[in-house]
Amino acid sequence: MFRSHTCGELGKTDVGKQVTLSGWVNTRRDHGGLIFIDLRDRYGLTQVVFDSEKYPPAWAVAEKLRDEFVIRIEGVVTGRPPEMVNPHLPTGSIEVRVSGVEVLNSSKTPPFEVSYLPAEGDTSTQTVNEELRLKYRFIDLRRRRMLENLEFRSRLTLFIRQWMVKNGFIEVETPILTVSSPEGARDFLVPSRLHPGKFYALPQAPQQYKQLLMVGGIDRYFQIAPCLRDEDARADRSPGEFYQLDVETSFMTQEEFFTLMEPLFIELTETLTKKKILRKPFPRIPFAQAMAKYGTDKPDIRFGLEIQDVTSMVAECGFSVFSEAVNSGGVVRAIVATGAAGMSRSQIDELTEVARKNKAKGLAYIVVKEDELSSPIIKFLGEELALELVKELNAKPGDTIFFGAADKAIVAASLGAVRAELGKRLDLIDSTMMAYCWIVDFPMFEYNEQEKKVDFCHNPFSLPQGGLEALNTQDPLTILAYQYDIVCNGVELSSGAVRNVTPDIMYRAFEIAGYTREQVDAKFGHMIRSFEFGAPPECGFAPGIERMAMLLRDEPNIREITAFPKNGRAEDVMMGAPSEVDAQQLKELHIKVAHD
RNA sequence: GGACCGUUCGCUUAGUUGGCUAAAGCGCCUCCCUGUCACGGAGGAGAUCACGGGUUCGAGUCCCGUACGGUCCGCCA
Numbered sequence: 001m002f003r004s005h006t007c008g009e010l011g012k013t014d015v016g017k018q019v020t021l022s023g024w025v026n027t028r029r030d031h032g033g034l035i036f037i038d039l040r041d042r043y044g045l046t047q048v049v050f051d052s053e054k055y056p057p058a059w060a061v062a063e064k065l066r067d068e069f070v071i072r073i074e075g076v077v078t079g080r081p082p083e084m085v086n087p088h089l090p091t092g093s094i095e096v097r098v099s100g101v102e103v104l105n106s107s108k109t110p111p112f113e114v115s116y117l118p119a120e121g122d123t124s125t126q127t128v129n130e131e132l133r134l135k136y137r138f139i140d141l142r143r144r145r146m147l148e149n150l151e152f153r154s155r156l157t158l159f160i161r162q163w164m165v166k167n168g169f170i171e172v173e174t175p176i177l178t179v180s181s182p183e184g185a186r187d188f189l190v191p192s193r194l195h196p197g198k199f200y201a202l203p204q205a206p207q208q209y210k211q212l213l214m215v216g217g218i219d220r221y222f223q224i225a226p227c228l229r230d231e232d233a234r235a236d237r238s239p240g241e242f243y244q245l246d247v248e249t250s251f252m253t254q255e256e257f258f259t260l261m262e263p264l265f266i267e268l269t270e271t272l273t274k275k276k277i278l279r280k281p282f283p284r285i286p287f288a289q290a291m292a293k294y295g296t297d298k299p300d301i302r303f304g305l306e307i308q309d310v311t312s313m314v315a316e317c318g319f320s321v322f323s324e325a326v327n328s329g330g331v332v333r334a335i336v337a338t339g340a341a342g343m344s345r346s347q348i349d350e351l352t353e354v355a356r357k358n359k360a361k362g363l364a365y366i367v368v369k370e371d372e373l374s375s376p377i378i379k380f381l382g383e384e385l386a387l388e389l390v391k392e393l394n395a396k397p398g399d400t401i402f403f404g405a406a407d408k409a410i411v412a413a414s415l416g417a418v419r420a421e422l423g424k425r426l427d428l429i430d431s432t433m434m435a436y437c438w439i440v441d442f443p444m445f446e447y448n449e450q451e452k453k454v455d456f457c458h459n460p461f462s463l464p465q466g467g468l469e470a471l472n473t474q475d476p477l478t479i480l481a482y483q484y485d486i487v488c489n490g491v492e493l494s495s496g497a498v499r500n501v502t503p504d505i506m507y508r509a510f511e512i513a514g515y516t517r518e519q520v521d522a523k524f525g526h527m528i529r530s531f532e533f534g535a536p537p538e539c540g541f542a543p544g545i546e547r548m549a550m551l552l553r554d555e556p557n558i559r560e561i562t563a564f565p566k567n568g569r570a571e572d573v574m575m576g577a578p579s580e581v582d583a584q585q586l587k588e589l590h591i592k593v594a595h596d
Numbered sequence: 597g598g599a600c601c602g603u604u605c606g607c608u609u610a611g612u613u614g615g616c617u618a619a620a621g622c623g624c625c626u627c628c629c630u631g632u633c634a635c636g637g638a639g640g641a642g643a644u645c646a647c648g649g650g651u652u653c654g655a656g657u658c659c660c661g662u663a664c665g666g667u668c669c670g671c672c673a
Contacts, residue, residue, distance in 0.1 A: 031636085032629040047633065067623085086633055095633095109624060112607050115634080127608060131665060184673040204672090231672045357599090357668085459673055495673095557666095568666070 002072055002104075008044025012093050015079045019096060021046060022072040022104065024142065025065050026115045035062040036095075039073065040115075042147060047086070047095040048073050058101045068107035068114060068139075074100040111135075114142050130559070135573050137564055149561055152272070153549050157224055159268050160245055167260070169220040169247070174209035176202060176226070182523055183460065185229035188240075196590040202228035205542060208527050210248040211461070211499060214538040215530045219250035224545060230570075235557040236491055236547055239570035242558070244494070245548075248540030254482050254498050257539050258284070258438055265486075269434050273552050278302060278435035282486075286441040291408075292333075295416020297442075300490030302435045303428035305419050307333050307412075308393055310403075319380035321364065325405035332405040333415055336393050337422050340400040341367050347425070348400075354421050355404065360414035364403040368395045377403075420490065431554060435489055441465070442483040445476040445512060456513050458483050462497035464509060471508045486543060489551055496541025501531045 002022045010019065026040035033052040038045045050062035058073075065071065075098040086092030112128045133140040140146055161171065180187045180201035187201040203209075205227045213221045225246040233239035249257060262281055269275055278301065290297050293306045311331045314322040322332050343351075352363040366375040368390055378386050395401050402418055404411040423429050444464045446457040454476050462481040464470050470479050482498030500506050506528055510520045521528065549561040559565035567573055586593065 027634070029632050029635050030629080031632060034630040034632080036632055036635085038633070045633095049631085051630075053630080080631095084631065084633090089633080092633085109606070113623065129603095129607080129665085132607085181673090185671080207673090229672065232670085234672085235667070237672070456673060461673085569664095 006043035007039050007041040007046040008090060010046055010077055010091050010094050010096070012079060014077045015094060017077045018074070019077055020072065020074050021048065021096065023070070024107075024114075025067055025069045025071060028062075028065055028067065030063070033059075035059060037062065037065065038115075039071070040142075044090055046091045047089070048075065048098050049078075049095050050098050050101070054097070055099050058098050061101045061103065062098070065103070066107065066109070068110050070104040070107070072102045072104055073098045110139050112139070114139060131567070131573070134559075134565065134567060137574050141563065145560070146563075149549070149553055149555065150563055152553055153545070153561055155272055156268065156549055156552070157545065159272060160224065160264070163264050163267065164222045164247075167220070167264075169222040170218060171223055172213060172218065172221055173223060174203065174206040174213075174225065178203050178209075181208075185231050188228050188230050191589040191591055193588050193590075204229045205244065206246050207459075207461070208524075210246060210540065211501070211527060211535075211538065212530055214248055214250045214499075215501075215533065215535045217250075217536075219536070221249075221540075222247045225542070233566075233568045233570070236550065238546065238558045238562060238565055239568065240566045243545040244542040245545060246540075246542040247496075248538055250536040250538045252537075252539060254440070254484065254539055257496075257541075258282070258484075261541070262436075265434075265436055265488075268548075269552065275432055275434045275552065278433050279437075282436040282438055284438045284440050287439055287443065287480075288441070290439050291412050295412040295414070295419060296490075297439050297485065298487045298490055298492045299437070299439075300420065300423060300429070300435065301437055302430055302433050302489060303423045305335050305337060305422055305428070307335055307404075307415050307419065309333050310389060310392065313389060313392065314381075314385070314405075317381055317385055319364075319377050321362070321377075322381075322403070322405045325407075328407075330405065330407040331411050332403060333411050334389070334393055334404075335402045335415055335419055335422065336395045337400045337402060337426065338396075338428075339398050340422065340426060341369060341398045343400060343425075351402070351418055351421060354417050355414040358414035358417045359410045360404055360406060363414075363418065364405070366390065366395075366401045366403075368397055368399045368401065370397045433489075434551065437487050439485040439487055441480045442485075443477065444479040444481040444483070444509070447477060453514050454512055456509075457481070458495060459497055460510065460513070461499050461506075463500040464505070468502075468505045468508060471505065471512060476512045482539070484541075486541065488548075491547055491551060493547055494541040494543035496539065498537070498539040501535035501538060503528050503531050506531070 001020055004020045005014070007021055007023045021039055023039040023041035026038040026045055029036040035050040037048050037050070039048050050059040052059040073096065075096040077094050078097050079094055111132055141150070164171070177190060177200040180189065180199060181204070185204045187204065190200040190202065192198045192200060206223060206225050210221055223246045225244050226241055227244050228241050231239065247261070249260070252260065259281070266277055266280060269277055283301065285299070287297055290299050292309065293299070295307055309331060310333065311326055314332050315326040317323055325332055348363070348365060355363040364377045366373050366378070366386060366389070373383070373386050373390065375386070389401065393401060402415070404415040406414070443457045444462065445454045448455040458481065462483040465480045465482060466474065483495070484497065485495050486493045500509065507517055507520060546558040546561045550558055553561065555561060564572065564574065571577065
């Protein structure tokens with residue numbers, strides 16, 4: 001027998017029991033004739049004691065033990081006198097007196113330290129170079145941070161599955177080998193042995209399958225679905241592969257869908273974490289309003305600092321940066337940074353740099369003091385207008401007003417970035433808060449400056465608001481879609497939409513984006529044909545599992561939530577993937593590799 | 597594809613205006629220690645400062661290039 005108990009479960013009530021424990025040597029404290037080892041497994045630490053007088057053979061083995069050796073011990077659980085209790089250890093009131101020990105496997109000195117204190121908030125694991133952690137992930141997984149994250153992720157997906165099933169959803173696995181789609185992300189391709197020159201594609205998302213499931217009458221579908229995209233990484237976007245809670249429903253309006261799904265986010269947040277939810281029900285923020293007030297379609301609404309428009313106030317003013325922006329069709333907008341008046345010049349310069357990175361030419365500001373205004377732009381603006389602005393923007397002494405003046409998109413991007421930075425710098429972000437919101441009413445189309453044509457803004461399968469009539473009568477750039485996002489703490493958890501399941505509306509929408517009927521049929525004909533056989537109205541979304549876990553666990557990136565993540569260049573450094581394959585494999589697949 | 601930041605013993609870091617024979621804590625090795633719990637004590641090993649070039653009497657430090665890593669932009673319907 002390897003173990004009668006785990007290393008985390010023995011306590012006072014077990015005193016006197018003969019037990020067997022197996023685990024890793026976490027730390028070893030050698031006192032000469034007495035050796036203490038903290039034995040570690042997934043469940044915790046237990047102190048085991050080797051006594052040279054009572055059990056010389058076991059003690060002799062213990063002398064040779066080193067960190068991360070895997071051992072099995074037998075012994076008797078002994079209570080510790082009060083002064084020897086370790087209050088930091090759940091098992092600290094007992095220890096095991098070892099009568100026999102077996103080395104199950106030895107270990108090289110690990111490349112980084114594994115041992116941890118059992119205390120809450122141990123952050124030691126965060127400091128080791130991540131490349132090294134990924135190369136030796138199997139060791140990294142023994143550490144508290146990864147262990148707890150994997151346990152959390154498991155609880156999260158279990159909770160989701162139970163909730164979904166309870167609410168009438170059924171989980172359906174959709175194919176991993178599917179067809180390449182010219183739209184969207186770059187596909188991972190899989191060559192076909194039986195069909196020379198042809199390729200499967202790994203699914204970027206089960207989008208088309210889930211719509212076919214709706215046509216098939218599965219009116220509440222979900223899947224914790226792998227999504228594979230050959231695109232570059234970000235902190236919240238792993239390269240290659242990630243998981244989504246893919247959801248689709250039939251016969252629900254957008255608002256009914258929100259009402260159905262919100263409790264999932266509320267319940268999982270409140271059940272699995274100590275975090276609080278900012279607002280219930282979640283705010284619905286139209287896209288245009290999000291862009292105007294927060295400068296982004298994924299606002300962090302845990303703090304205010306909303307962007308205000310002052311275009312009309314400064315249209316005629318003496319500060320040419322403002323008036324010229326207005327005259328050339330742009331806007332002037334402002335953020336009142338509460339309590340920012342104490343910022344140093346160099347701090348303001350750093351904020352200016354943030355604005356510049358987002359294509360702003362600069363960052364005008366007015367520091368509001370008790371009895372005066374201090375600003376490099378007042379001499380152009382005039383004292384009177386400056387005071388009017390302060391009043392209109394409701395700025396108080398101690399605040400600083402930051403301005404953006406340019407075309408709408410640049411002002412949104414630059415002030416949005418400044419707002420996010422101010423949120424951090426002014427310590428306005430409550431990290432115990434989960435601020436969910438729905439962003440709704442995305443535009444159906446956008447103008448593609450490079451190609452000088454109208455493009456889909458998001459998903460071409462979204463239903464335009466106003467239907468066919470809107471497509472036929474409105475300026476395409478003014479048409480909104482039943483297209484929405486769910487956002488939390490400035491992170492987009494998911495897009496979603498009411499789908500367009502009417503072939504006529506589909507063809508017309510594609511026509512506006514410059515596709516002929518033949519082109520649409522070539523790409524999506526199989527799906528549109530299905531819509532000709534009675535497609536129900538449907539909507540859905542697909543929140544990213546890792547992004548949710550990352551927010552709920554306060555982790556800075558998605559790799560901390562993934563057991564075996566790819567690095568930034570989409571490599572598995574531990575397994576050595578991707579790798580070359582042998583010539584025979586290539587031959588069977590009818591592949592010739594061109595090395596250039 | 598582009599921008600920025602980084603790379604110093606196994607790990608984490610320090611290294612000032614160029615003076616380094618490169619420092620510390622942890623870890624590792626040897627020895628001592630029967631109540632420690634991140635044990636303690638004594639001693640020791642371990643670094644061509646990512647790589648290549650340049651400036652200089654002299655480069656870890658300054659400059660150029662390359663590689664690798666991270667963050668961001670592009671991309672992600």
